[in-house]
Amino acid sequence: MxxxxxxxxxxxxxxxxxxxxxxxxxxxxxxxxxxxxxxxxxxxxxxxxxxxxxxxxxxxxxxxAAMVFQQIHLVPRRTVIDNVSAGALGRLPLRRSLHPLLFPRELREEAMACLDRVGLAGRAADRAGRLSGGQQQRVAIARALCQRxxxxxxxxxxxxxxxxxxxxxxxxxxxxxxxxxxxxxxxxxxxxxxxxxxxxxxxxxxxxxxxxxxxxxxxxxxxxxxxxxxxxxx
Amino acid sequence: MTLTPPRRRPVTLVTATVTVALVAVHVLAWEATEFSPAALVQGWAGMADFLGQALPPDLSGEVLGAAVEAALVTLYIGLLGTTLSVPSALVLAVLAARTTTSGGWVYQAARTVLSFLRAVPDVVFALVFVTAVGLGPFAGVLALIFHNTGVMGKLWAEAMEEIDLGPRDALRTNGASRVQVAAHAVLPAALPQCLGLLLYRLDVNVRSSLVLGLVGAGGIGFLVNQSIKLFRFDEMVTHLLVVLVLVVAVDQLSALVRRRIGA
Missing domain, CATH: 3.40.50.300 (P-loop containing nucleotide triphosphate hydrolases)
Structure with missing residues (x-):
């Protein structure tokens, strides 16, 4: 169970x-x-x-457990892939996680795989706030997947x-x-x-x-x- | 049939008392400050004399060149004072914002430090630093760093408290630490406001670095002070005109950038 x-x-x-x-x-x-x-x-x-x-x-x-919300709660100013990668914050050391630029390469690849899983790999570089509500909710699900x-x-x-x-x-x-x-x-x-x-x-x-x-x-x-x-x- | 409007509300005792108290305080203030239009009228000759010496301003290349050079120093004092206070203001703001602080004594301590830095005027900081590092612009920069850390840290902490808490909660649920949540949810959300406040403070700090010059911390304020002491009022007016251009330019620039980032 x-x-x-x-x-x-x-x-x-x-x-x-x-x-x-x-x-x-x-x-x-x-x-x-x-x-x-x-x-x-x-x-x-x-x-x-x-x-x-x-x-x-x-x-x-x-x-x-991972959770997605009605109000979605992405960071609209950040890119889609940065939002998804943030799902992994809990297992990253502080020095690799203070800014998205420091995220390890493997994490960004994993985040792309999660985005592909929800069908939005093509929007990885867009700002999250520019996506439609349904797409944003799928990004939030990808973030939850990235949390493993x-x-x-x-x-x-x-x-x-x-x-x-x-x-x-x-x-x-x-x-x-x-x-x-x-x-x-x-x-x-x-x-x-x-x-x-x-x-x-x-x-x-x-x-x-x-x-x-x-x-x-x-x-x-x-x-x-x-x-x-x-x-x-x- | 005509409708009768409701009676006007009668003047209450509270309104009357407040009115009387306000008038009384203004009368006291009038006397305490020796406010006297008559003295101003009688002194018109002195004013005219002053204006006669001040106008026309001395726009000779030598005076104007020195003024522009000193105005640049004033601008640099304001710029460095603002920029170098960013790290300390940021740390204190994160510790003093309810959305990011670890709470308890850290929050109280950060708030207290910010209040202290804000309560001590930059001119007082400048006087202190002049005794430490001597007359000159460096003392002005130090004074601004300290005072601006207090003001900007407070403003930034408030901006961080006003953000939508959803993204913060979402990151908390996936095990992100407090610092990670601040870096990935709170700061990105508060960034436009914080940038707007930074530009506003730059604007204010350039203007206060002028005052710092008056107490010996370099820049064009120093020249204004000098020309007053030497009774060269025509030079003083030149300096003030240059200051006017500088202040308007910084104000316009900061307003333009703030409009562009929507803060």
Whole structure:
């Protein structure tokens, strides 16, 4: 198991966001998390990568998990390849990493391979800010690949993208799981995308898993429950 | 049917008190500074006498040449004082910005050093350094390095605090160290603002190096001081005209570059 979460709990000022959340994602598996706003999906992912501190529970990842975000969070002024190379900062010595000019040659080659994997090797020298939203999100995924993580998390990666770019990005995430052997977990707000691309769909309501189905077996009643009135109020 | 507008709000006690206090303070200030238009009118003869000696300015090649040469020294003092304060300002800014600091006592110490350097005027630094390295432009450069480190470090730290924190968080999640995050997320994002502030400080520093000249730190300020002491007001006006050209030129240049980089 690449990602194993057990009994994760998190509260903000007395408001419970995660209430005993469990999740397993196997290598080569693409799991989509669904749920109304405030159901705790994003918080769970942020706990895994250390952007939030959980109040309780355990998180096991094979190696460090990588994450992509809704707002993408590239450095727009830097080139695409510099942004991708930055994924490797954690394993570079300080003297080779103070400026992109100091990055080792092997790293730049690895970054090119990651860019090729997301289909953007041709844009390596462009400033990241000049790319479209969908392309930027794929660059962010390449940055995560350059981090050599075995677990890839995506927090609403396509919420700001048009439908065709969204389809492309989610298909890429699914392909990275299937042919790249990564354990991929993505928070989405489009059940249709989940059904078309995911292996498994996990539904959250009020900080707990209330649904865990193979994507093919998902039915509308399950979704009504996830996004229903009580779900939003809870 | 006509609608009645709401009543005007009555003048409150607070407004009245503040008004009275403001007037009182201005009256006190008027007396404390011995402000007296009458004295100015009575002294018109002295003014006319001064202007008579100052105009026309002495535009002889000798005076003008010396003025231009000294103005260049003033420019160089401002330039070196700004450039050489970049490393120290950068280090202190990174330590004093909430987005990059390691927090705790480092943050407090960096803020304190910046506040101290900012609180001591450059003229005071110049007087101190004149006693150390003697009269001349070097003392001026040293004074600007110290004072400008304080001002620019503070401005840069604020620019670094205003950036979008997303890229910083993204790099943190992949295990980048604090210094790496500063170098690859915070600094690139804050660079245009920091460059704009650098140019603004160059502009200010060229103007203050003129004042530093008045206390003996070289440049055209020194010539202005000299010509006043020798009652050569026509030369002084020449010097001031050269200063005017210099200041306008630096101001325009800095504004132009700042527009180009969009800061």
């Amino acid at each position: 690449s990602l194993r979460i057990r009994g994760l709990r998190k509260a903000y000022g007395g408001r419970t966001v995660l209430d005993g959340f469990d999740l397993d994602v196997a290598p080569g598996e693409f799991v989509v998390l669904l749920g109304a706003n405030g159901s705790g999906k994003s918080t769970a992912l942020r706990c895994v990568v250390g952007l939030e501190q959980a109040d309780g529970g355990t998180i096991e990842t094979g190696s460090r 993580a075995s677990v890839l998390l995506a927090d609403e990666p396509v919420s700001a993208l048009d439908p065709s770019a969204a389809e492309q990005v989610v298909a890429l995430l699914a392909d990275l799981a299937r042919t790249g052997g990564l354990a991929v977990a993505a928070v989405l707000h489009q059940p249709g995308l989940a059904v078309r691309h995911a292996d498994r769909v996990v539904g959250l309501r009020a900080g707990r898993v209330t649904l865990d189905e193979r994507a093919a077996g998902l039915n509308p009643a399950d979704l009504d429950f996830l996004y229903g009135e009580q779900g939003a109020a809870a």
